[in-house]
Amino acid sequence: MPAAELSTVRKSILPQRGDTWATIAARSLPGTPEAEAVSQLQSWNLHVFMRAAGVAGGVRGTNPILPSDVIFIEAPRA
Amino acid sequence: MYDLVIRNGRVVDGSGMPAYNADIALSGNRIAKIGRVSEKGRKEIDAEGKVVSPGFIDPHTHFDAQLLWDGYAKPALSHGVTTIVPGNCSLSLAPLKTEHRMKLVGMFNQIEEMPYKAFKEGVVWDWETFSEYITRIRKGLAINVAPLVGHSVIRLWVMGDAAMERTATPEEIAAMQGVLRECLDAGAIGLSTSYVDMDERLQPVPSRYADADEVEAFASVLGEYGRILQIVPEFYDADLTIARLDQLAELSLKYAIPTTFSPLFVNADNVDAVDRVMRRVDEQFARGARVWPQVQTRPIDISFCFAVPSLLFIRLPSWYRIIRFGTPEQIVAAFKDAATREKLVAESAVYAALWPNLRLRLVQTEANKKYVGMTVGEIAAARATTPIDVMIDLSIEENLDAHFLAADMGHNSDERVGALLKHPRVHIGASDGGAHILSFSTYGDTGFLFAHYVRELNSMSIESAVKKITSETAAIWGIPDRGLLQQGYIADIVIFDPKTINRGEEKYVQDVPGDGSRYIRDAMGVDTVIVGGGVAWTAVGGYNAETRGAILPGETQSTRPLVAA
Numbered sequence: 001m002p003a004a005e006l007s008t009v010r011k012s013i014l015p016q017r018g019d020t021w022a023t024i025a026a027r028s029l030p031g032t033p034e035a036e037a038v039s040q041l042q043s044w045n046l047h048v049f050m051r052a053a054g055v056a057g058g059v060r061g062t063n064p065i066l067p068s069d070v071i072f073i074e075a076p077r078a
Numbered sequence: 079m080y081d082l083v084i085r086n087g088r089v090v091d092g093s094g095m096p097a098y099n100a101d102i103a104l105s106g107n108r109i110a111k112i113g114r115v116s117e118k119g120r121k122e123i124d125a126e127g128k129v130v131s132p133g134f135i136d137p138h139t140h141f142d143a144q145l146l147w148d149g150y151a152k153p154a155l156s157h158g159v160t161t162i163v164p165g166n167c168s169l170s171l172a173p174l175k176t177e178h179r180m181k182l183v184g185m186f187n188q189i190e191e192m193p194y195k196a197f198k199e200g201v202v203w204d205w206e207t208f209s210e211y212i213t214r215i216r217k218g219l220a221i222n223v224a225p226l227v228g229h230s231v232i233r234l235w236v237m238g239d240a241a242m243e244r245t246a247t248p249e250e251i252a253a254m255q256g257v258l259r260e261c262l263d264a265g266a267i268g269l270s271t272s273y274v275d276m277d278e279r280l281q282p283v284p285s286r287y288a289d290a291d292e293v294e295a296f297a298s299v300l301g302e303y304g305r306i307l308q309i310v311p312e313f314y315d316a317d318l319t320i321a322r323l324d325q326l327a328e329l330s331l332k333y334a335i336p337t338t339f340s341p342l343f344v345n346a347d348n349v350d351a352v353d354r355v356m357r358r359v360d361e362q363f364a365r366g367a368r369v370w371p372q373v374q375t376r377p378i379d380i381s382f383c384f385a386v387p388s389l390l391f392i393r394l395p396s397w398y399r400i401i402r403f404g405t406p407e408q409i410v411a412a413f414k415d416a417a418t419r420e421k422l423v424a425e426s427a428v429y430a431a432l433w434p435n436l437r438l439r440l441v442q443t444e445a446n447k448k449y450v451g452m453t454v455g456e457i458a459a460a461r462a463t464t465p466i467d468v469m470i471d472l473s474i475e476e477n478l479d480a481h482f483l484a485a486d487m488g489h490n491s492d493e494r495v496g497a498l499l500k501h502p503r504v505h506i507g508a509s510d511g512g513a514h515i516l517s518f519s520t521y522g523d524t525g526f527l528f529a530h531y532v533r534e535l536n537s538m539s540i541e542s543a544v545k546k547i548t549s550e551t552a553a554i555w556g557i558p559d560r561g562l563l564q565q566g567y568i569a570d571i572v573i574f575d576p577k578t579i580n581r582g583e584e585k586y587v588q589d590v591p592g593d594g595s596r597y598i599r600d601a602m603g604v605d606t607v608i609v610g611g612g613v614a615w616t617a618v619g620g621y622n623a624e625t626r627g628a629i630l631p632g633e634t635q636s637t638r639p640l641v642a643a
Binding site: 001006007009010014015016017047052066067068070072076 | 287290318
């Protein structure tokens with residue numbers, strides 16, 4: 001079965017180096033105002049958004065996104 | 079003359095084919111003949127009325143530490159398990175530099191609920207490399223060990239503390255690939271990683287700071303060796319699990335490697351989710367990918383006392399902060415403090431249905447022994463108070479040594495779990511042997527499979543059940559020459575009574591270094607366990623001093639095609 005014939009599942013991406021909500025929003029939701037796009041991403045990715053911030057003084061700072069995270073770029077399917 | 083002859087048994091050979099009556103003769107560590115054996119053996123076993131099958135393979139364990147003081151992995155061996163896979167979930171005990179020992183102990187304590195004291199008093203830290211660790215556990219090894227190397231420890235080895243902060247540079251990724259090759263050359267069966275686990279500071283484990291390029295770099299090395307990748311996905315969410323298994327599928331296809339993810343539970347509130355995950359598994363297998371979900375046989379039971387942190391409370395942050403970071407004195411003080419107690423009681427309301435059904439299983443004081451065996455709801459009625467107050471009060475009165483059981487919490491639908499267990503693309507595993515030692519007994523899952531799903535429910539044939547935990551497991555993991563009873567195969571064999579094999583009652587024993595305790599289950603109905611042609615355990619004589627455990631798959635000199643899965 002070719003990949004193109006797989007059934008449709010909720011769209012997601014894996015972060016690129018240095019990604020933040022804003023960079024993912026710009027790449028994945030072009031045409032949507034940044035604040036709105038970031039808000040949408042956060043609401044679709046509560047597993048990341050609700051995570052505690054990194055260790056004080058750490059490289060990650062207040063960015064909760066881990067390099068290994070799955071980030072959904074659309075709402076859950078009905 | 080043969081070294082050992084097993085006579086008159088019902089051979090369930092691991093292939094899934096119908097059982098048949100035959101004798102089995104062993105020479106050295108291999109099966110020399112199956113059929114009617116007229117020659118004598120130096121030792122003979124009468125298996126009349128018993129099943130003779132390949133030894134069981136447990137693919138998801140955390141025996142990494144226990145193997146340092148117990149080469150039998152007790153009591154797993156006595157249940158018929160002849161091969162274990164430690165090093166799951168991104169955690170292995172090697173390679174490990176001296177300065178990271180306590181870091182790793184902290185992770186084992188947090189994630190696998192292994193006591194600090196057991197490491198302190200049971201472990202002589204005399205290795206750093208994977209090869210040195212293998213040399214260390216090989217002494218007195220009675221059970222076969224197919225060890226995974228953990229992604230988190232490879233990161234620590236190469237990146238130091240930066241492993242817990244950032245992505246790796248291309249140079250660091252290349253260095254980690256080199257370390258993985260060294261580990262595979264030294265005997266590792268594959269690599270494990272985790273997308274969910276947290277360390278002792280409740281921060282993500284090092285593997286979670288790896289980007290997709292790093293994981294792919296590891297997969298390319300696994301492809302050079304044809305070895306397996308094990309992951310812990312975000313199993314609490316079907317969309318996330320599906321995204322992960324899609325990621326695994328791409329790696330499996332690109333590098334021609336087997337992959338497996340664990341756990342996959344089916345609970346009353348996620349039936350549709352599990353169905354969706356399995357449909358995706360089927361689609362990816364249809365593409366030629368290998369993405370094996372691991373499903374455990376036993377229902378979820380969790381025991382706890384507040385003397386050690388329990389993952390049962392991880393979604394109750396006020397509770398967990400106190401029991402995770404507090405000393406026993408601080409925990410008791412917190413329980414006695416009116417304001418703190420009020421906050422804890424309020425937070426516990428989300429699990430209001432759970433507390434009355436907890437059962438008190440162990441106390442220390444004479445005054446409270448009359449309550450043992452009762453539910454917390456029953457004790458609350460007797461004391462004219464609330465269940466949550468009973469739990470707190472008993473814990474104070476017992477100086478935190480009051481033990482409670484949350485029984486049958488999930489994965490307990492015979493119909494749903496039974497259907498999963500016999501699904502052709504489900505891998506039976508996820509026992510967690512050697513871990514969570516004060517939360518539940520991880521031993522006896524195989525006995526439960528035969529007792530419940532084969533004998534009581536008749537939802538699987540005994541041939542299918544044996545195949546699932548022997549030749550299929552060997553094939554999935556690339557373990558040659560084991561998992562089948564065939565001439566020329568290594569003689570890892572279990573003799574058991576199909577009418578009585580089961581897991582015993584869960585019991586509390588004190589046999590962990592540092593005066594530690596754990597829950598275990600004794601084997602029932604298992605007669606004899608043979609590892610590498612030698613009798614390793616018998617119901618009558620117990621564990622044998624002669625040990626023949628091997629490191630797999632590296633020590634096998636000759637291989638033959640795998641027939642299953």
